[in-house]
Amino acid sequence: MDYDVCIIGGGPAGYLAGIRAAQLGAKAAVIEMEELGGVCTNKGCIPTKALLEVCSPILSSEKWSDMGVDVKYKINFPSVMTRMNEVVAYVRSGIKALLDSNKVSIIKGRAEFIDRYTLKIDQRQTVSARFILIASGSIPSMPKIDGVTQKGVFSSDGLFYLKDIPERVAIIGGGAIGIEYATILKSFGAKKIVLVEFMDRLLPFMDPDISAYEKELIERLGIEVILSHKASKIGLSNKGLRLALEPTSNNVTPASPIDVDNIFIATGRIPNTSNLGLEAIGIATSSGWINVNMGMRTNVDNIYAAGDANGIKLLAHAAFHQGMIAVENMFGKKAFFEPFLVPSVVYSKPPVAQVGMDEKAIKAAGMEPGIGTFDLSNSPMALIHGEPSGFIKVLTEKKYGRILGASIAGEHAYELISVFTSAITGEVTVDELKRTIFAHPSFSEAIKESAWAVEGLSQHTLRKYSQ
């Protein structure tokens, strides 16, 4: 055997697994056919956040003006893209340095299974390992829409190759990617943006209150939202593309076709597992997603799969965690993935975030939910920041006060949510949060208020008297 662990894919699941394996004393190799860092570093989390960060001054110039500071800005789009690429390159080189410092081998090439212990790399070499972790990730899916191959229609990767900002854009898919893309394109000057969602609300898999907040936010930016519609046809108009829409529900008036310059499709992703030779060694998959147990093991007992490739949660932070779990299970520790503990975040301006169970899930599990909501319009820090909108909502199992979930809309949501994630992980109840001293002023003190609000006793909310 050449290695103790071979990892296919150098994205979040893969490179972290390499480091963790080295920490446990294993000889490990990461095989990557493109760039280290995977979708997250190269075509996902990192570049989009680099772009969203420079949107902030643009989107908040009015706010600053209201606060007495007139800010003038001029967008130099090529420089923005250069800077984005610099950030990506820097993060990528950091991953290489981390792997090197842990003495994890990096093998460049495309891997394919020969047998359950051996991989062929680019037809040129074979490597063998006691354990193999498949962390080959996912790629954007292009739905079968008539005309989807027209010039000017992009998958979600298209954003990173833009030379300049299109005037008129349609984005298909009202999930996290669609919303973030809409925010970016609007900030950089797109005149007309239409966001099309299949379901009857944006972010259909998040708390309905989050969906409502996000819709208001997006519309406030001047982005048109069309719900309960899907793209039926992409044709040409005299000056660009014409997108025909079809309602997905009988309760809506069919929307008219939209004329745009570009269309971004952000409707979902498919597993990147088709060229790995999985069938040859009998690894079970469902529509290409690799079947694993919650310890990340496949049906072949020395082979594991982590990250997007197993389709459990397509999020980089879930991938990190799964990569770690997979390696720990290889070396005798017992670790299990709990999808329930993975936070979801949308980096809109302001952002939204959610973790754990929502009200419906708590009820479905046979528990009585306790709900405490604190409105950020009552937060002095939100007022100071000039963005007193949004809320913090905590959900509990009422009987014990155990925290089961939370959703946050407002500034720093993606940071604040981690307080709840650790509370759920540590089986904390609202009683502990009620007795935690938060700095004042801060956004996070709203967490404490939400905990008190479960019993209707948030001290910084106007008291309602019943008769």
Next chain:
Amino acid sequence: MISNILMPKLGLVMKKGRILKWYKQVGDFVNQGEPLFQISTEKVTIDVEAKVSGYLRIIYALPGAIVPVSGIVGLIGDKDEPLPDIKPPVYDMDKKGLESASAQIETTAGMRPSVLNAQASDEIKATPAAKRLAKEKGIDISKVKGTGPGGRITESDVLNFRSEVETKPDMKTIETNIPATPYARKLAEEHGLTIQEVAQSTEEKKIYARDVMNMYNTSGDASRTAEKEEQMGINEQFTMLPITDMRRAVAERMSYSAHTVAPVTLGMEVVADEIIKLKEAMAISYPSDRITINDILVKIVAMAIKQHPLINASFSEDGIKIFNAINIGIGVAIEGGLIVPAILNADKKTIVQISKESKDLIERARTGKLTIDEISRGTFTLTNLGAYGIDMFTPIINPPQSATLGVGRINKKPWIVNDRIEVVSTMVLSLTFDHRVIDGAPAAQCLLTIKQYIENPYLVLGA
């Protein structure tokens, strides 16, 4: 030769048993094969026979003791043979529902079982006055520390002895020093457990809710909460029925089911005329077998499952197990509870065979003579409440199974056949399935197959 008397393993799933009574006292002679003690497991009560002849020398596990499989419950050997110097095992006690059989040994509530050795109490050095006082106050004198000459326990030692209840503040300090999550502490309190005992049951450094629930589910002490509430007077206005082992087993399984599976029930009304005709025809062909509708349904369900194997599954951490064997559990109401013996490989048996086995299982269920394997091997459960006049109901899944079929009464009603009203007999089927394992469409297809077989029962006859 001194040999160990062990808690027997009576079935695949048995992990521990509770001592109900001893038929012999220390010092009695017992013949090989003679009943020595009686135990109860989750569902059965059984006499355990002596494996060898000899004198019962020591009883380690008193009535009420919960003993893991292969745990030593006593020693048997020659009359005057020296006893090995071993540390007596300590077992948890659960005295609920015990008969007065334990009268032979006086134990106070909460007392840990200890060695019952004829000499044991004599070996404790105590003044006669101290012994009398201890007896009056119900104090276990072996726990009192002597301060008299040579460690002898005096009357004042007994007076100064603080019982466990009185020392509770100290317990609290110990409790809060053991790392546990806030939720785990609340759960433990709610279930009448101390964090200390949970800590002893697990190797984890920090106590999480799952450790509390593991302890609670395995210790068989579910009644503690009730006991505690009773002490606090909360339940004084109620009549408390004792929780029998049977009731507790049913309750635990039902609440486990309700808390873990995601049940969905599908209902379907089917025409029962053909199945009634079949039963009548079989009554003529096999007069002595008294074949019931339920016997035919067992066969039909088994054949339908054979076509839809996903119904015959179980959800587990590692994946969804699809059982190869089709073992149909039949719900039998018995005094004080419910038991679900299974007809193994029902798909491979004829209706006549099923009928014979079923009668035998029901008879033995009612007389408490089923083995543990017979009641734990089911992969799907069939419950028929037709005899009680029930039209439809939502049965609860019996974990680790993933589905169960409830059958209602057969009832005559007007039915539209080819646009004409006819009188037919119908019954309502309710298929409850675990949506974590099975989706609605495959469950519906299985139910549809069952309906087709009920309406055309000859389809299963040849199989």
